[in-house]
Amino acid sequence: xxxxxxxxxxxxxxxxMLTICALAIIIPxxxxxxxxxSDESTVIKxxxxxxxxxxxxxxxxxxxxxxxxxxxxxxxxxxxxxxxxLVSMLISSCLxxxxxxxxxxxxxxxxxxxxFTMLFNGGLIPTYYFYTTVFHIKNTYFAYIVPNLLCSAxxxxxxxxxxxxxxxxxxxxxxxxxxxxEFKIFRSIIVPLSxxxxxxxxxxxxxxxxxxxxxxxxxxDNAKYASIQQVLRNMTNxxxxxxxxxxxxSASRQVPGLTVRMAxxxxxxxxxxxxxxFFERYxxxxxxxxxxxx
Amino acid sequence: MxxxxxxxxxxxWFPFYIFMLPGIAYLLINNYLPMLGLYMAFTKVNLVDGIFxxxxxxxxxxxxxxxxxxxxxxxxxxLVYNLIFLILxxxxxxxxxxFMNELGSKKILKCFQTSLLLPSLLSIQIITYIVYAFLxxxxxxxxxxxxxxxxxxxxxxxxTPEVWPALLIxxxxxxRSGFSSVVYFSSMLSISPEYYEVAELDSASKAKQFWxxxxxxxxxxxxxxxxxxxxxxxxxxxxxxxxxxxxNGALYKTTQTIDTYVFxxxxxxxxxxxxxxxxxxxxxxxxxxxxxxxxxxRRISPDDAIF
Numbered sequence: 001x002x003x004x005x006x007x008x009x010x011x012x013x014x015x016x017m018l019t020i021c022a023l024a025i026i027i028p029x030x031x032x033x034x035x036x037x038s039d040e041s042t043v044i045k046x047x048x049x050x051x052x053x054x055x056x057x058x059x060x061x062x063x064x065x066x067x068x069x070x071x072x073x074x075x076x077x078x079x080x081x082x083x084x085x086l087v088s089m090l091i092s093s094c095l096x097x098x099x100x101x102x103x104x105x106x107x108x109x110x111x112x113x114x115x116f117t118m119l120f121n122g123g124l125i126p127t128y129y130f131y132t133t134v135f136h137i138k139n140t141y142f143a144y145i146v147p148n149l150l151c152s153a154x155x156x157x158x159x160x161x162x163x164x165x166x167x168x169x170x171x172x173x174x175x176x177x178x179x180x181x182e183f184k185i186f187r188s189i190i191v192p193l194s195x196x197x198x199x200x201x202x203x204x205x206x207x208x209x210x211x212x213x214x215x216x217x218x219x220x221d222n223a224k225y226a227s228i229q230q231v232l233r234n235m236t237n238x239x240x241x242x243x244x245x246x247x248x249x250s251a252s253r254q255v256p257g258l259t260v261r262m263a264x265x266x267x268x269x270x271x272x273x274x275x276x277x278f279f280e281r282y283x284x285x286x287x288x289x290x291x292x293x294x
Numbered sequence: 295m296x297x298x299x300x301x302x303x304x305x306x307w308f309p310f311y312i313f314m315l316p317g318i319a320y321l322l323i324n325n326y327l328p329m330l331g332l333y334m335a336f337t338k339v340n341l342v343d344g345i346f347x348x349x350x351x352x353x354x355x356x357x358x359x360x361x362x363x364x365x366x367x368x369x370x371x372x373l374v375y376n377l378i379f380l381i382l383x384x385x386x387x388x389x390x391x392x393f394m395n396e397l398g399s400k401k402i403l404k405c406f407q408t409s410l411l412l413p414s415l416l417s418i419q420i421i422t423y424i425v426y427a428f429l430x431x432x433x434x435x436x437x438x439x440x441x442x443x444x445x446x447x448x449x450x451x452x453x454t455p456e457v458w459p460a461l462l463i464x465x466x467x468x469x470r471s472g473f474s475s476v477v478y479f480s481s482m483l484s485i486s487p488e489y490y491e492v493a494e495l496d497s498a499s500k501a502k503q504f505w506x507x508x509x510x511x512x513x514x515x516x517x518x519x520x521x522x523x524x525x526x527x528x529x530x531x532x533x534x535x536x537x538x539x540x541x542n543g544a545l546y547k548t549t550q551t552i553d554t555y556v557f558x559x560x561x562x563x564x565x566x567x568x569x570x571x572x573x574x575x576x577x578x579x580x581x582x583x584x585x586x587x588x589x590x591x592r593r594i595s596p597d598d599a600i601f
Contacts, residue, residue, distance in 0.1 A: 010500055014393035015402075021390065022409035025468065028424045029412065031435065035427060047438025048427040095317025098310040105307060110314060115601070117325040119525070120581045123573035124556050125566070126331020129341050130323070151320045182309035211417035214532065218560070232419035236426070236540060258433055265423040272415045280408060287414075287473055288480035 029269075036060070036263035040256035048262075059259035063267070066242040069223075070231065070264065077228040077268075080144040081209040088205045089198060091151045096159035097186055100167075118153045128218055143219035144227060149208055155201050158289060162197040163190065200286040203279055210272060228268045235261050335574035339566040355571035362568065364555060372551040375535075376527045378463060383523065384516050386467055387474035392504065394479050407479075410472030418533030421469060425461070425538055452540060455547040462549070465538060466531070474519070481515040482508060517591060517598040525584030528552060528576045552576050 027050065035048045039056035046053050063070050098104060099111060121127075127147065137143045167190055175185045191198065213229035220230060223245045234241045235257075242260065276283075330345070335355055337348035359365055390410065397403045413421070428435045429451035437448035451457060485508065493503045530551035539549045552572055559569020592599040 006500060010396050011398070014396035018390070018393050018397075018406045018410075021471070022406055025409055025412055025472070028428070028468075029416075031427050032420070032424055043433055047433040048430070048435050049439065091316045091320060094313040098313040101307075101310055104310055105303070110318065113318065114321065117321055119584055120329065121325060121577055122328025122331050123577050124553070125339070125560065125570045125573050126328035126334060126345070127324075128560060129331055129334070129345065130327050133341060133344065134327075135323075146324070148324065150324065151317050153321075156317065182313070186313070207415065211415075213417060213419055213537075229417050229419050232417075232423070233537070236419075236422060236537075261423060262427070265420050269416055269420050273412070276412070276415060277408070280411070283411065283414075284407070284476055284480075288477055 032262050032265050036259055036266045038259055040259050043258045048258075056259075058256050059263035062256055062260050063242075063263055066245075069226075069242055069245045070228075070267070072224075073226050073228045073231045074267070076141075076144070076225065077210060080141065080227060081206050084145045084149060084209040085202055085206040087145065088150050088155075089202050092155045092201065093159050093191070093194075093198065094186070095151065096156045097163050097190060099156070099160045100163035102164070114153045114156055124218075131219060138219050139222040139225055141225070143225075144209075144212070144215050147215050147219065149205070149212060149215070155205070159194075159197060159201060162194055166197075167193050196282075196285075200282045200289065203282050204286045207272065207283075228264070232261075232264055232268060235264060329577075332574050332577060335567075335570040339570050341566070351567070355567040356575075358565075359568040359571045364550070364568075367547070368550055368552050368555045368572065371535075371548065372528055372530050372553075375459075375462065375466075375530065375551070376523070379466060380520065380523050380527070382463075382467070383470070383474055384478075384519065386471045387478045388509075388512065388516075390471055390475035391478035391482055392508070394475065395482050407472075407476065410475060412472070413469045414473050416469075418537050421465065421533075422537050422540070425465060426540075429461075452542050453544040455545045455549070458539060458545055458548040462534060462538070466534060469534075477519070478512060478515060481512055485511045514598050517595075518600055521584065521587045521591060521600055524587040525580060527583055528580045530554070532557065 031048055031050055034050060034052050035043060036059055037055055037057060038049070038052040039054035040058060042053035043049075095114070099107060099114070101107065104110075131143075131147055132138045135142075137146060171189055171193075172185055175189055180188075211229065213227075213233055216227055216230040217233065220226065223234075226234065226245075231241070234245075242255070334345050334348065336352060337345075337350050339355075340348040394403055394406060397406070416424075426434070429437075431437060431448070431450055431452065434451070436451065441448055449457065451461075489507045489511075490503060493507060498506070530553045532553040535549050535551045536554045536557065539545045541554075542549075553576075555564065556569045556573045556576070558564035559566045559572075588599050588601060
């Protein structure tokens with residue numbers, strides 16, 4: 001019998017290939033982490049390495065002295081992620097719930113209105129014009145929350161499908177007969193019954209807000225409003241960004257720029273990485289639900 | 295219909311229009327207003343006074359854009375990178391999904407899936423730092439460790455445009471293959487095991503099973519994803535092409551795409567009028583491509599069309 005042998009060969013090949021890919025992903029991330037806990041002078045001498053030539057928390061120590069900048073950026077990112085995700089879920093699920101009503105007059109028109117945004121858009125320059133000249137969101141917190149991220153047609157469609165297919169219309173009808181208002185029905189029946197999809201959409205939205213840097217690039221140039229991603233971006237161009245922006249007087253010592261960069265990178269990715277095992281299930285659902293046709 | 299019936303109907307549905315209002319208003323502001331702004335491409339662009347205050351120039355922006363030396367470059371870069379991604383994405387995604395499917399053990403599968411998905415959590419800024427840790431001229435791993443070990447001379451990565459096509463393609467797959475493999479894997483899981491059982495009875499080899507069962511049943515997913523990428527064929531991942539090469543002018547030859555070109559118009563290092571024209575072309579051609587791709591698919595196999 002050649003069968004079992006064939007199976008073993010395929011298993012071995014699969015494990016080998018996947019191991020190579022997994023290492024190719026993990027090693028670079030490890031390098032960022034290890035560089036952040038390396039001694040600056042050894043990094044200058046030997047370059048970034050997979051294992052610190054000399055262990056040092058100097059970079060994190062330095063960040064602590066510049067906490068007014070980094071802490072603020074962190075607070076902005078957390079706040080923006082929180083508010084953005086919440087508002088985004090509220091707007092999207094309300095819109096989706098209305099679109100899930102099969103008999104709603106004008107439903108097709110509104111569906112098209114939503115879907116069309118997936119096919120056609122005005123592009124960067126007109127968008128930039130409206131947000132800056134007409135709505136004046138430059139250098140405000142709105143700049144992080146509103147443009148592009150608040151409500152995507154894609155999320156609305158996913159939510160609509162869930163509301164239409166997985167929540168029984170009979171429930172709504174009976175609540176209606178009991179005299180519940182539509183808003184109460186939505187809040188106390190539909191939302192609790194839709195937690196899986198809401199968790200998935202909320203998660204994708206939170207990751208998008210946490211990692212967003214383009215809104216900052218286009219609409220924020222005041223260091224006072226810099227998010228953590230914006231601090232990272234500024235540090236790629238300017239190694240002494242932290243020292244220049246901070247109101248704390250600079251010590252005379254050299255900025256350990258090479259390791260500080262990596263330390264901020266670690267700080268910015270750590271929350272998502274640490275929480276990943278807990279939300280991976282929802283994340284996987286989020287990426288597969290949209291692409292696989294029903 | 296009499297009056298009271300209309301009133302009753304209005305009363306039933308009114309709350310739902312209130313539900314819709316914020317979302318619709320947002321899409322109007324965020325998506326539809328800018329479509330109006332596409333008119334700017336035909337004017338002397340003026341971001342201060344308003345879209346309609348700029349002098350009307352007709353096709354002049356387009357004329358100068360298409361005559362500039364940037365034009366063939368940004369079109370070529372955008373198209374060629376996207377075509378490469380378009381062809382390799384399903385191959386890489388399906389290959390990884392196939393390997394995941396062979397594992398059999400849920401625990402091992404989970405480990406691999408977690409590691410492959412990690413890059414999807416990273417912002418482009420982090421990716422930029424990772425790439426920088428490898429390519430930095432004096433302290434990068436390439437120049438300090440890998441190239442000397444191989445006995446090669448250091449390379450000035452950030453000023454050598456020739457190395458970037460390969461780098462960007464690699465980084466693209468580094469970031470995205472986990473994501474697409476999970477999509478393909480989940481659609482592989484939905485294939486009924488009976489097909490494979492029958493094939494086993496006929497002692498069909500694994501390769502044959504893959505070719506005659508897995509691949510045809512993955513076709514709808516492949517086509518859906520391909521139409522989506524076709525629709526985005528004039529778009530590029532701005533972060534990948536702008537931020538990862540550190541926005542470096544010396545690398546334009548191989549990193550400048552339509553999106554980075556449009557952005558440079560905004561920053562003042564390019565011409566705003568040409569950028570608006572490029573943005574206009576990108577929006578319109580992108581729209582036409584997706585409609586066309588869907589139409590072609592509808593002709594060939596109606597079930598696979600996405601709308």
